Amino acid sequence: MTQALALGIDIGGTNTAFGIVNRRGEIIAKGNMPTTGHDTPHHYIAALRHELTPLLDSAGRENFEGVGIGAPNGNFFTGEIVFAPNLPWRGVIPMAKMIGEALNLKAVLTNDANAAAIGEMTYGVAKGLRDFIVVTLGTGLGSGFVANGELIYGHDGFAGELGHVIAVREGRICGCGRNGCLETYASATGIVRTANEWLAERNTPTVLRAMQPNITSRIIHEAAMQGDVFALEIFEFTGKILGQTLADTITITSPEAIIFFGGLAKSGDMLFDHVRTHIEHNLLNIYKNKVSLMQSALPDADAAILGASALVW
Amino acid sequence: MTQALALGIDIGGTNTAFGIVNRRGEIIAKGNMPTTGHDTPHHYIAALRHELTPLLDSAGRENFEGVGIGAPNGNFFTGEIVFAPNLPWRGVIPMAKMIGEALNLKAVLTNDANAAAIGEMTYGVAKGLRDFIVVTLGTGLGSGFVANGELIYGHDGFAGELGHVIAVREGRICGCGRNGCLETYASATGIVRTANEWLAERNTPTVLRAMQPNITSRIIHEAAMQGDVFALEIFEFTGKILGQTLADTITITSPEAIIFFGGLAKSGDMLFDHVRTHIEHNLLNIYKNKVSLMQSALPDADAAILGASALVW
Numbered sequence: 086m087t088q089a090l091a092l093g094i095d096i097g098g099t100n101t102a103f104g105i106v107n108r109r110g111e112i113i114a115k116g117n118m119p120t121t122g123h124d125t126p127h128h129y130i131a132a133l134r135h136e137l138t139p140l141l142d143s144a145g146r147e148n149f150e151g152v153g154i155g156a157p158n159g160n161f162f163t164g165e166i167v168f169a170p171n172l173p174w175r176g177v178i179p180m181a182k183m184i185g186e187a188l189n190l191k192a193v194l195t196n197d198a199n200a201a202a203i204g205e206m207t208y209g210v211a212k213g214l215r216d217f218i219v220v221t222l223g224t225g226l227g228s229g230f231v232a233n234g235e236l237i238y239g240h241d242g243f244a245g246e247l248g249h250v251i252a253v254r255e256g257r258i259c260g261c262g263r264n265g266c267l268e269t270y271a272s273a274t275g276i277v278r279t280a281n282e283w284l285a286e287r288n289t290p291t292v293l294r295a296m297q298p299n300i301t302s303r304i305i306h307e308a309a310m311q312g313d314v315f316a317l318e319i320f321e322f323t324g325k326i327l328g329q330t331l332a333d334t335i336t337i338t339s340p341e342a343i344i345f346f347g348g349l350a351k352s353g354d355m356l357f358d359h360v361r362t363h364i365e366h367n368l369l370n371i372y373k374n375k376v377s378l379m380q381s382a383l384p385d386a387d388a389a390i391l392g393a394s395a396l397v398w
Numbered sequence: 399m400t401q402a403l404a405l406g407i408d409i410g411g412t413n414t415a416f417g418i419v420n421r422r423g424e425i426i427a428k429g430n431m432p433t434t435g436h437d438t439p440h441h442y443i444a445a446l447r448h449e450l451t452p453l454l455d456s457a458g459r460e461n462f463e464g465v466g467i468g469a470p471n472g473n474f475f476t477g478e479i480v481f482a483p484n485l486p487w488r489g490v491i492p493m494a495k496m497i498g499e500a501l502n503l504k505a506v507l508t509n510d511a512n513a514a515a516i517g518e519m520t521y522g523v524a525k526g527l528r529d530f531i532v533v534t535l536g537t538g539l540g541s542g543f544v545a546n547g548e549l550i551y552g553h554d555g556f557a558g559e560l561g562h563v564i565a566v567r568e569g570r571i572c573g574c575g576r577n578g579c580l581e582t583y584a585s586a587t588g589i590v591r592t593a594n595e596w597l598a599e600r601n602t603p604t605v606l607r608a609m610q611p612n613i614t615s616r617i618i619h620e621a622a623m624q625g626d627v628f629a630l631e632i633f634e635f636t637g638k639i640l641g642q643t644l645a646d647t648i649t650i651t652s653p654e655a656i657i658f659f660g661g662l663a664k665s666g667d668m669l670f671d672h673v674r675t676h677i678e679h680n681l682l683n684i685y686k687n688k689v690s691l692m693q694s695a696l697p698d699a700d701a702a703i704l705g706a707s708a709l710v711w
Binding site: 158167168214215216230232233235237238239240241242243244245246247249250251254261262263329332333334336337338339340341367369370371372375 | 471480481527528529543545546548550551552553554555556557558559560562563564567574575576642645646647649650651652653654680682683684685688
């Protein structure tokens with residue numbers, strides 16, 4: 086008996102996760118590989134193909150209806166990845182076409198955070214919601230906006246780059262070449278940047294000082310859990326910047342919920358208590374106390390894999 | 399022969415415009431009255447009813463299918479006007495119900511800028527566009543967002559309050575009680591505020607100094623047209639603040655066009671050349687040189703009246 090299967094691939098700044106998904110939304114096999122360390126997209130795809138071949142073969146290639154791909158700066162309309170500041174390769178990469186040809190499968194691509202939003206709407210905490218935002222706090226900050234039950238793609242397929250809203254005028258330089266983008270503050274790399282900047286500027290005692298130059302968002306979280314005042318203040322600062330920007334964003338689409346996931350979202354209330362405080366503090370009164378902040382209940386990469394695979398059906 | 403007619407009412411901060419519209423989108427009669435000068439919403443509605451009665455009677459009351467209302471902070475879902483900083487009355491006003499009862503017509507209400515967006519989409523320059531923003535530069539700054547061909551109402555009907563996005567942190571105090579809202583800079587009242595602030599702070603010679611305290615956005619425009627450097631600089635400043643905020647907004651919904659109307663929009667390229675410059679300067683590269691800035695081609699109040707009336711059908 087043949088089974089309808091989809092391959093879902095989530096291309097992150099650091100890691101690529103993939104999984105085989107059936108019609109019921111069950112991930113029946115999965116794996117991952119580094120996104121970095123491949124000089125060109127061609128090398129990357131050769132490595133990806135090498136990883137995927139045994140999986141596809143064992144599930145039976147004839148069962149696959151296609152491959153769905155989530156990627157930073159991915160464009161649903163063209164299947165291209167375009168000037169992605171958090172990927173190792175520059176310029177415009179026709180990734181859907183390249184992966185489709187390499188695997189001999191019909192390929193559809195979208196923004197990684199859009200894929201996550203579709204995953205949350207189909208299988209996660211956003212089931213039944215018609216107006217919500219998904220914010221991914223990974224290497225960068227991605228977002229997917231749903232309004233009237235539909236993903237907002239914009240006229241060109243590039244809507245929803247919340248990570249590149251200017252959170253601080255004349256602020257930190259961003260990988261995109263501009264200054265003050267939200268993701269330079271509120272992301273796994275942004276919070277590490279805050280730690281390193283503050284360590285250089287201040288003499289406050291903190292357990293983080295000894296960890297340089299190997300500080301990660303997880304290390305900052307652990308220090309904060311142990312009551313390190315410096316680390317706690319980093320979370321407060323990060324939550325403030327994120328909360329201020331989200332308050333402005335709510336003013337535009339008035340979502341019922343904001344759903345967070347990604348590495349930094351694992352810090353939970355350590356971060357989100359501050360985010361909530363600064364959202365509410367900055368909201369126009371008609372929006373106050375209405376927006377739920379949620380954490381994705383889907384295991385880490387699963388929302389993105391499920392969302393990517395849902396593009397196939 | 400009976401005719402299907404709708405009454406459209408646009409409640410602005412200063413002026414209320416109304417018109418009788420037929421199915422073909424022709425305004426067959428119109429008028430206006432001040433919004434201000436009525437102590438309570440009940441007094442306002444009594445005056446409105448007085449103005450409308452001869453119009454409704456001469457067109458034949460039996461021909462009307464209903465009344466559509468556009469109002470600042472109007473909520474499509476509840477028919478209420480909620481905490482509108484630019485209207486003379488505070489709190490929550492069940493305006494659709496009150497007008498419906500006063501006129502004995504089915505009444506539907508939405509945000510004034512949403513009504514304008516529907517008007518532009520149905521009869522104006524947005525015809526055929528699926529992703530665009532309408533920005534009204536009147537007493538305040540209103541906005542209506544269309545994505546995937548549908549107005550974004552948000553989960554509570556309050557989406558699209560671009561005038562209350564924080565353009566300048568810790569900036570000017572706004573009627574909403576917060577600081578730095580876009581409309582305190584980019585609106586007919588905002589630009590006058592800039593003029594008065596600068597006149598108090600600077601000694602630059604300008605024809606505007608003699609006009610105090612009666613400066614209007616129109617007077618500033620006329621001074622700029624005559625080459626008054628101070629007035630020209632006011633337009634540059636206003637265009638910069640508006641352009642910066644619109645660049646962030648584009649990052650969220652990626653519209654094909656931004657359509658402006660309202661009193662301040664009449665300044666045309668005097669304002670929009672600067673808006674364009676600062677949008678492009680602040681945009682993430684994937685959005686550059688893609689967004690058209692347009693001025694509404696519909697006569698002043700007509701877009702709002704037509705949009706409001708279109709709610710009835």
